Amino acid sequence: MVQPQTIDDCGLRHFSPLCQKKVIFWIYSGPDDNVFVFFTDHGAVGLVAFPTGVMVIYIEACESGSMLEGLLPANINVYGTTASSAEEPSYACYYDAKRGTYLGDVYSVAWMEDSDAEQINKESLLTQYQVAKKNTNTSHVMQYGDLNLGKSHNVSEFQGAGTQPMKPIRNPFTDRYNDLLKRDAVATVDVRVSTVVHRLDNSESAVEKAALKRELVQLLNKVQYLDYHQNH
Incomplete structure (x- = not known):
C-alpha cells in the first residue's frame, strides 16, 4: 500500500494535484509483498534522470558504501552518507523483548536522534x-x-521545516551519547539468530523453547553453509 503523507518540507517532494501541498509517498511493504515500480521522467542511453536542485541520500544497509563508492560523482549536486563502508555489515540495535525484534539500526538511530535533539535549521x-x-x-x-x-x-x-521549536543549545559531539547503542548492537546479518536467542532466553514455555531451539539449529546450519561456500 502506498500511503501519502503531507509534509511542509522534504528532500523528496511530490506535489499532490488535489491539495497542492508537498507530500512524500511511503511504500508499506513486507517480505510477502511484490513491489512494482513505474518510473517516468528524463532519460538517455544508460541513464534515467529526475531533475532536482540538490539531492541528499542516507543509506542504511550492510556494505552500503558499495552503492556509492567510485560510482557517485562529485559534480551532480548529490551528497550521500552510508551506514558502513563497502566491505562491512551495518548493525541493528534497540532490541524490544515485547515485540521480539530490533527497533532500529545504529547509524540510522544516530542521525535520527541527532535531528530530534538539535536545531537542524542551524546544523549542517x-x-x-x-x-x-x-x-x-x-x-x-x-x-x-x-x-x-x-x-x-x-x-x-x-x-523538515526551516522553523523549529526552541531546543536547548548543546554540543552534539559531547553532550549526548546513548550507551545503549554500544551495548545492544548486533550485525544485521546476525539479527535473525540473535532474535531467536533472545526469545529463547525469555521464553517460559517448554513447548516454545523446544521449537525455538530447533529454529536456532536450522539458522546456525544455514549460516555455516553460507560461510563455507563464501570462503571456498
Missing part, C-alpha cells in the same frame, strides 16, 4: 554526518558525492 549536513560517524561505533560511516554540499546546506532543508 556535514555536522550531522560527523555526529553519526562519531556515535556509530560498530561500522565506518562514510560520505560520498559533492562533499561541499554537506558544508553549505543545513539538515532542515531536507528533513
